[in-house]
Amino acid sequence: MELNKEEKAMASGELGEAVKWAINHQIKVGNFFDAKNFVSVSNVHMMIDPESVGIDGVLFLENLVGMGAKVKIPMITDPRGVDLNYYTPLGQTEEMANIERRTIKACTSMGILMTNTCVNYQTIMAPIFGEHVAYGDTGVVIYSNSVCGARSNYEGGPSALAAGLTGRTPRYGLHLEEKRIPTKKFLVKFKPEELTDWGLLGALIGKISGSYWEVPIIEGINHNPKSDELKHFGASMASYGSIPLFHMIGTTPEAKNYSSKFLNRLDDHIITLDDIISLKSQFGKKGDKIDVVVFAAPQLSIFEMQKVAELCIDKSFKVPVIICTSPQVYSDASRMKLIDQIEKTGAKVLQGTCFYNQYAREIGLANGWKRLMSNSAKIVNILGGYGYEPSLSSMENCIASAVAGEIV
Amino acid sequence: MKTLLKCHIGIGKKVQGEVLSANDNFSARYDLDRLKGIFSRPQHKLVGKSYVDKILVLNESKGGVASAWMLYEMCARKMAPKAILFNKANTILAQGASLANLTICDRFIDGDITSLLSSGQRVTVDPMNGLVSIL
Numbered sequence: 166m167e168l169n170k171e172e173k174a175m176a177s178g179e180l181g182e183a184v185k186w187a188i189n190h191q192i193k194v195g196n197f198f199d200a201k202n203f204v205s206v207s208n209v210h211m212m213i214d215p216e217s218v219g220i221d222g223v224l225f226l227e228n229l230v231g232m233g234a235k236v237k238i239p240m241i242t243d244p245r246g247v248d249l250n251y252y253t254p255l256g257q258t259e260e261m262a263n264i265e266r267r268t269i270k271a272c273t274s275m276g277i278l279m280t281n282t283c284v285n286y287q288t289i290m291a292p293i294f295g296e297h298v299a300y301g302d303t304g305v306v307i308y309s310n311s312v313c314g315a316r317s318n319y320e321g322g323p324s325a326l327a328a329g330l331t332g333r334t335p336r337y338g339l340h341l342e343e344k345r346i347p348t349k350k351f352l353v354k355f356k357p358e359e360l361t362d363w364g365l366l367g368a369l370i371g372k373i374s375g376s377y378w379e380v381p382i383i384e385g386i387n388h389n390p391k392s393d394e395l396k397h398f399g400a401s402m403a404s405y406g407s408i409p410l411f412h413m414i415g416t417t418p419e420a421k422n423y424s425s426k427f428l429n430r431l432d433d434h435i436i437t438l439d440d441i442i443s444l445k446s447q448f449g450k451k452g453d454k455i456d457v458v459v460f461a462a463p464q465l466s467i468f469e470m471q472k473v474a475e476l477c478i479d480k481s482f483k484v485p486v487i488i489c490t491s492p493q494v495y496s497d498a499s500r501m502k503l504i505d506q507i508e509k510t511g512a513k514v515l516q517g518t519c520f521y522n523q524y525a526r527e528i529g530l531a532n533g534w535k536r537l538m539s540n541s542a543k544i545v546n547i548l549g550g551y552g553y554e555p556s557l558s559s560m561e562n563c564i565a566s567a568v569a570g571e572i573v
Numbered sequence: 574m575k576t577l578l579k580c581h582i583g584i585g586k587k588v589q590g591e592v593l594s595a596n597d598n599f600s601a602r603y604d605l606d607r608l609k610g611i612f613s614r615p616q617h618k619l620v621g622k623s624y625v626d627k628i629l630v631l632n633e634s635k636g637g638v639a640s641a642w643m644l645y646e647m648c649a650r651k652m653a654p655k656a657i658l659f660n661k662a663n664t665i666l667a668q669g670a671s672l673a674n675l676t677i678c679d680r681f682i683d684g685d686i687t688s689l690l691s692s693g694q695r696v697t698v699d700p701m702n703g704l705v706s707i708l
Contacts (some may be wrong), residue, residue, distance in 0.1 A: 193671040197584055198664070217602070217642040221649030225672075301638045321641020321665045323672040338664060375598075376633050377663035407598075407635045407663050522639070526606075547636070550603045550614035 166195045166335065167202045175331060183234035187327035194324060195335030203333040204297050204316075204340050208239040210285055211325035212301035213272065214246035214522035215264040218322070223264055226271035229326075234275045236329035241280040241289060242272065243302045244464060244489070244519040251515060256531025261524055277329065281517030282491035283463050286313065287392060289493070294418055297340060299328035303409070304400030304463050304543070310410040312395055314418040316340050319377070319409055338377075339410055347412055347423055349374055350431035353385035355438040359559040360469075363394045364401040364542025365441045371406025373434055382412040382420060382428065390416060393466050400463050401542040448545050449538065449556020449572050457534040458482075458567040460560065461489035461520040462544035467497055469560075470514075474503040476564040477510045483570030485532075486512035489519045512567075520544065525551040538563050538572065576707045578683050578690075580658075583700030584667060585676030589708070590655040592694045593627040595619045596687040599657070599666070600636030601643035610652045628698060629654040630690045634666040644669035656698045658686050658705065676700050 168176060176192065178185040191203070218226070247257055247265035269279055282288055283302045292298050292315035300306045300317045309315040318338040320328060328334045338344050351370050357363045374381050381402070390398070390413075402408045412420040449455075460473060465488060473488060488507065490498065495516035498504050504514050515523075521544055529535060529552060538556045539545055540563050545555035556572055565573045595618035606613035610625040634640070644666070647653035656676035657666065670677035678700050683689060690696065695708040 190668075190671050193584055194664070194668050196582065197662075197667045197671070197677075212638045213642070214639070217639040217646070219642070219646035219649070221646050222642050225645065303637045318664045319638050321638045321668040323641050323645065324664075324668040375635075376661055378661060404636060407633070547603055549616065550600075550605070552613070 166192055166200055172203060181233055183229050183232040184330050186229070187330035190323065190327045191331065191335050195337060198335065198337035200335035200337040202336055204336040205333050206238065206297050206299045206328055208241070208298055209236070209325050209329040210241050210243065210300040210302060210305055211277065211322055211329070212243040213268060213322045214244065215261060215268055216246050216522055216524050218264070218268055220264060223267045223271065226268065230271050230274045234330055236276045237332040238329060240277045240329040241285060242277060243281070243283050244522060245281050245517050246522045246524060248515045248518045251513070255523065256528045257524060280492070282493060283519060284396065284466060284491055287396070287466050288491050299325055299334045301325045303403035303407070304396065306409050307399035307403045307411065308396060310339055311399060311412065311417050345380060345410060345419065347382035347428070347431060348379045349381045349434060350428055351381055351383045351434045351436055353383060353436050355441065356388070357394070359540070360393060360397045361540045361542065361557060361559050362441060363390070363398040365444050366436065367398040367401030368405040368542045368546065369436055369440055369444060370411070371402035371404065371408050374406045374408050377407045377409060379408065380410050380412070381408065382414065382423065384414050386413055386416060393469060396463050397541065404543040404546045445557055449558070451572050453556060453572045454536055455484055455538045455556065455566055455571060456536045457484055457532070457538070458486045458563050459520045459537055459539045459544060460541070460563070461487070461539070462541045462547070464519060465490045465494065467494050470494060470498045470503050472560060474506040476561060477507050477512060480510050480564065480568055482511055482567040484567050486510070486567050487520060488512060488514045490514060490516060492517045521547045529553060538566055575683060578681055578686070578705040580678045580682065580703045580705065581680035582703045583676065583678035584670045585656065585674055585700050587697065587699045587701070588655045588676050589697045590626060590628045590695065592630055592690045592692055592696055593619065593622060593624060594630035594687055594690050594692045596632055598633045598635040599631045600634065601640035601647065603636045607643065607647055607652065624654045625652050627654050628696055629657045630686055631657065631659055632687055633659060633661050634663040638665050641665050641669035641672065644675055645673040648673040648675055658690070658698065660686055678703065678705065
């Protein structure tokens with residue numbers, strides 16, 4: 166990679182050992198992807214949950230703190246893995262909480278803002294068109310690239326941290342215009358209604374696309390999707406296919422760059438209602454018993470919280486109901502009495518966490534939770550590998566099933 | 574049959590080991606029981622198999638960003654593969670390999686690496702020169 170004077174100083178250690186580690190890590194990654202140089206980024210979002218980081222990751226972070234590491238640009242965090250106000254009841258251990266506490270301490274020492282959200286584009290600050298950023302969390306990246314028109318690759322925790330310390334990232338992947346050009350075309354022949362429909366549509370497009378390096382363009386959505394709908398759509402596409410960018414004709418800002426002549430050269434993949442029903446049928450059927458209902462992945466917006474609260478009125482649940490939202494939304498929802506309304510039923514709202522990165526395997530075993538129900542196509546995809554038998558349905562049906570103790 | 578396979582320049586050190594191969598994708602979060610060192614996702618073609626100290630050969634990396642920290646954590650506990658060879662790696666696996674100093678290569682010019690290598694074969698992976706030798 167070509168390095169400017171400042172970058173050479175960083176690489177040689179003139180600007181400290183932490184920065185030296187960071188830029189040399191980035192150079193290795195940049196060389197792997199044939200990056201020619203670096204691009205400055207305005208802010209960073211880092212995924213750093215304790216299950217992924219582990220004790221060895223914490224030691225790595227503490228070592229960086231010992232080197233005097235400080236981030237150069239605003240940097241925020243993805244959801245935590247332990248809600249420190251509510252972990253024993255979930256079956257999380259003191260050891261897990263301590264990894265969380267040490268992670269938070271190390272991050273805070275480096276100047277990182279513990280926003281603990283995977284919906285920062287709804288709650289903190291949405292990036293603007295053309296802005297180069299370094300974001301972790303696949304759902305954040307795909308929404309920021311596609312809906313906002315920002316430029317980011319998936320930046321895993323170590324690389325996001327490196328970007329925070331250097332203020333830049335290697336110029337490869339979606340920082341390059343040529344990597345943002347559609348490679349697959351999808352024609353949607355049904356109208357998604359529920360958030361779950363959007364998640365399933367994203368899942369199908371993700372599965373068919375199947376690679377980080379494919380860029381789907383979607384035709385046939387003839388109404389204006391809402392932010393929560395595109396949130397579930399993108400997060401699911403990213404989960405099932407590792408897709409970091411999509412274009413949607415009539416909706417996303419870069420879709421209009423591509424002429425019909427260009428798009429006609431791409432094969433049509435047609436998605437029908439039958440495809441959606443077929444995929445959904447893999448996740449539970451009427452009459453199946455359930456152990457727990459979870460609303461998360463992505464964290465709920467204030468509008469979703471309002472809807473859950475309305476559905477909870479006069480309800481009593483036979484199985485636990487867990488809702489994960491950001492600290493920002495939690496605070497508002499608390500002030501507006503939505504949390505009280507939800508928790509009156511015995512359901513629990515967690516703040517600043519997301520269920521699947523909360524030691525999902527361990528809390529499942531501790532609580533006897535195997536048959537998990539959610540309206541998130543993303544979470545049911547992830548949790549299969551954690552020993553769960555997940556089922557998927559609309560928010561309304563999840564609530565009704567929690568009342569019945571089985572899928573209704 | 575070719576015994577020397579060429580790929581893009583990779584990350585990590587030169588290693589030798591036994592291949593564990595499948596035409597399937599990979600995520601440390603979605604597919605593994607990292608405490609036991611086995612594939613745990615029921616739908617994965619390698620379910621139940623141990624990946625520890627293997628040269629893991631798979632199609633693409635998939636899913637989320639967690640794999641980056643997870644590769645480091647797995648390597649620190651010595652419960653990691655010796656190397657991972659992909660047809661195409663995503664950014665996360667390369668970033669995680671860089672932190673963990675785990676050997677990783679992709680973009681093989683001889684074709685589909687999951688067809689070119691079979692489980693049980695022994696290979697040497699030389700990422701700095703972009704070469705995999707079948708022993």
